[in-house]
Amino acid sequence: MLNHFKKTLFLLIALVSVTFANAASHAHQNNHVNKSISITDPWIRSAPENAPALGLFLRISNHTNQEVRLISAYTKGYKRIELHRTVDSNGVMKMVKQAFMPIPAQGELHLKPGSWHIMLIGPDKVPSKGEQIMVSLEFDDGNTHMIKALVRKGKMMMKHHSMH
Amino acid sequence: MSTKVFTMIGVVVLLAIALLYPLGAHKDYKSLSSQLTSAQIMHNPQRPLPSFSLIDQNSQKFNNDSLKDKWSLLLFIYTHCPDVCPTELANMAMLKAHLESQNSAVIPNIVAITFDPLRDTPEVLKTYVTHFDKTFVGVSGDMQQIDQLVKSLGAYYERVVYDDEGKSVTLKKHEPLPEDAIDKGYIINHTARIYLISPDGQVLAGFPTPHKVNDMAGDIKLLTQTFEE
Numbered sequence: 552m553l554n555h556f557k558k559t560l561f562l563l564i565a566l567v568s569v570t571f572a573n574a575a576s577h578a579h580q581n582n583h584v585n586k587s588i589s590i591t592d593p594w595i596r597s598a599p600e601n602a603p604a605l606g607l608f609l610r611i612s613n614h615t616n617q618e619v620r621l622i623s624a625y626t627k628g629y630k631r632i633e634l635h636r637t638v639d640s641n642g643v644m645k646m647v648k649q650a651f652m653p654i655p656a657q658g659e660l661h662l663k664p665g666s667w668h669i670m671l672i673g674p675d676k677v678p679s680k681g682e683q684i685m686v687s688l689e690f691d692d693g694n695t696h697m698i699k700a701l702v703r704k705g706k707m708m709m710k711h712h713s714m715h
Numbered sequence: 716m717s718t719k720v721f722t723m724i725g726v727v728v729l730l731a732i733a734l735l736y737p738l739g740a741h742k743d744y745k746s747l748s749s750q751l752t753s754a755q756i757m758h759n760p761q762r763p764l765p766s767f768s769l770i771d772q773n774s775q776k777f778n779n780d781s782l783k784d785k786w787s788l789l790l791f792i793y794t795h796c797p798d799v800c801p802t803e804l805a806n807m808a809m810l811k812a813h814l815e816s817q818n819s820a821v822i823p824n825i826v827a828i829t830f831d832p833l834r835d836t837p838e839v840l841k842t843y844v845t846h847f848d849k850t851f852v853g854v855s856g857d858m859q860q861i862d863q864l865v866k867s868l869g870a871y872y873e874r875v876v877y878d879d880e881g882k883s884v885t886l887k888k889h890e891p892l893p894e895d896a897i898d899k900g901y902i903i904n905h906t907a908r909i910y911l912i913s914p915d916g917q918v919l920a921g922f923p924t925p926h927k928v929n930d931m932a933g934d935i936k937l938l939t940q941t942f943e944e
Contacts, residue, residue, distance in 0.1 A: 596801060596805075599794075599843045599844075599845075599846035599847075600842060600846070601794070601839060601842045602843065602846075603794060603795045603834075604795055604796070604797035605797060606798050631900075637798050637799060639924070640904075642871075642906050642907075642908070642923065643871055643904050643905065643906055644799045644904065644905060644906070644907050644924075645904040646796075646797075646798065646799075646904065647883075648877075648883060664798055664801075664802045665798065665799065665925075668797065668798055670798075671797075672797075673900075704805065705801075705802065705805055
């Protein structure tokens with residue numbers, strides 16, 4: 552009788568565990584699919600040890616049907632962090648400070664040299680090549696994304712017309 | 716009588732050579748234009764570079780003579796630039812490595828002159844430009860001396876400061892920087908053309924953006940060969 556009770560209890564616990572595990576797995580998959588924003592290839596250009604400013608670049612994809620805006624970026628150890636865009640105005644390369652960066656609905660914004668970029672100003676210490684820097688990105692939909700940006704050499708040419 | 720005739724002929728021949736030489740040189744480069752991928756001919760014997768005197772990264776004098784007897788690629792930068800200038804310097808490092816790998820007959824010196832000597836002292840420039848390649852030369856010095864080179868090469872820059880509300884304000888050409896500009900920071904909008912200087916110390920061509928390594932390498936080969944023919 553006691554053995555029967557034990558078996559029943561064990562089966563019950565096992566059944567509950569499997570049910571919870573399935574539910575958790577399902578929820579995890581949904582989170583991944585429903586993610587409104589995804590970020591790929593975040594990197595910081597390796598810079599001289601006395602560089603007063605560094606460029607952070609990445610790709611931001613918006614999977615929703617509404618424009619989402621990147622409104623700020625933060626990482627520790629910098630005097631200031633600003634959103635910028637390099638614009639070619641009749642051969643004069645202008646650095647234009649931005650209040651936000653728009654990521655179009657079901658589209659992407661590519662932050663790259665000679666174009667949109669996040670400017671890390673006044674580093675306490677310039678990071679070395681190979682380091683990974685945690686950066687948080689705040690969007691106007693209320694979400695904040697943590698990314699790990701690799702410090703590496705840039706291999707891209709500066710484009711003459713860099714606007715998206 | 717015959718001496719006078721020979722003297723007259725000699726004078727006429729010398730005058731003809733003096734008059735025709737620049738035209739001939741100009742014509743050679745003009746005909747080269749259609750073969751160039753990205754470079755634009757700037758060679759003009761009638762408008763030589765002005766005399767200038769600046770300071771290199773080792774605090775040595777850098778003047779017209781410093782550009783002679785070698786090929787140079789000259790660009791203007793400033794070290795507070797987070798995007799355009801490091802991209803240019805990185806591209807120049809790739810170009811130099813490419814030319815070396817091709818065993819090119821000419822590998823130009825890279826000379827980076829600052830738009831911002833107030834913040835970019837020779838020491839600052841040395842650390843900064845040699846990060847990209849140990850052989851790069853950074854040049855600072857008197858702002859007026861830099862300005863006359865900027866003007867002569869058709870380059871341009873403007874300084875941008877931020878007001879108390881964070882709004883950007885572009886300063887007029889000779890307008891002094893506000894006292895708090897160093898603390899608050901300022902940026903410089905500027906042209907990004909790179910200039911090929913021939914061993915006679917004169918500008919031969921300019922490379923506008925984009926600075927594609929293969930295109931620049933091909934054009935440099937054509938230009939240097941034509942110059943040395």
